Amino acid sequence: MRITIDQDKCIASGQCVAAASDVFDQRDEDGIAILVNDDPPAEDAADVHHAAAVCPALAILVED
Numbered sequence: 001m002r003i004t005i006d007q008d009k010c011i012a013s014g015q016c017v018a019a020a021s022d023v024f025d026q027r028d029e030d031g032i033a034i035l036v037n038d039d040p041p042a043e044d045a046a047d048v049h050h051a052a053a054v055c056p057a058l059a060i061l062v063e064d
């Protein structure tokens with residue numbers, strides 16, 4: 001699984017962290033999303049896809 005966050009699109013809403021906190025976090029200074037694990041295990045796949053689906057800025061790209 002390959003995950004990309006377009007930080008220029010991110011609006012710091014936090015849904016990705018709520019959906020998959022093992023994979024996404026937010027920067028302390030501005031809330032922009034960051035990856036804490038860019039190669040998560042297969043059991044996180046559903047949560048990662050959910051995070052991408054609920055991102056209001058469509059800033060998360062997931063390639064299986």
Ligand code: SF4
Pocket residue numbers: 005009010011012013014015016017026031032033054055056057058059060
């Ligand atoms: S859900 Fe999207 S807009 Fe919100 S913090 Fe995550 S990447 Fe940014």
